[in-house]
Amino acid sequence: VEVLLESIRLKYREYGIDREPFVIIKADAGSYGMGVMTARSVDDVRDLNRKERKRMAASKDSQAVRQVIMQEGVYTFETVGDPPAVAEPVVYMIDQHVVGGFYRVHTGRGADENLNAPGMHFEPLAFVEPCNTPDCGQAPDAAPNRFYAYGVVARLALLAAAREMAAHG
Structure with a gap:
């Protein structure tokens, strides 16, 4: 999370984007909107409470999350x-x-x-x-x-x- 956010920050500076970067973390096997979280710092992941950990541990069809993907969060202006x-x-x-x-x-x-x-x-x-x-x-x-x-x-x-x-x- 830290490495990806820093990479995004550098690009934001390069392109003059005045927004806080964020990443989306979600189950690699698909999510149907479950097991998805937004992180703006590594602390958002490190400091997950029990309820948030449980929510991130299962995805569609109650499958256990074994791998996640991280991607740049993109602001939605539409x-x-x-x-x-x-x-x-x-x-x-x-x-x-x-x-x-x-x-x-x-x-x-x-x-x-x-x-x-x-x-x-x-x-x-x-x-x-x-x-x-x-x-x-x-x-x-x-x-x-x-x-x-x-x-x-x-x-x-x-x-x-x-x-x-x-x-x-």
Whole structure:
């Protein structure tokens, strides 16, 4: 946790990001939102109380957690609804093509919290038009351009996952 947070801090300084970095720790075998925690320092992990340890010890289907993964926490700045609720886009792909998606929404969580928790709901991402290219005639945050950006990020994530799989067999 300490090494990853320091690495993120360096990148935040390099890019002028004025936010506190955090990491997400979750069960490597899948979580369904269980066995997930946020850490902003090594003390957050070291000082887990008994209840928190028990919560982190089991994941989906009450399986014991044997391994965890740590990843950089990413702030969620998307909101949907009235009043606005924090939302994260989830994009579906077939091969390299974006085919749809939804927003995971949680009215009781903040921009730096796991939204995959009790109380969440889903809102459809309405891809009214194909979003293969940006619409230069509209604002950057117009729906077609946001959906285009989501698609770019999804394709980059797919490429990164493929490279990682190839490198690690």
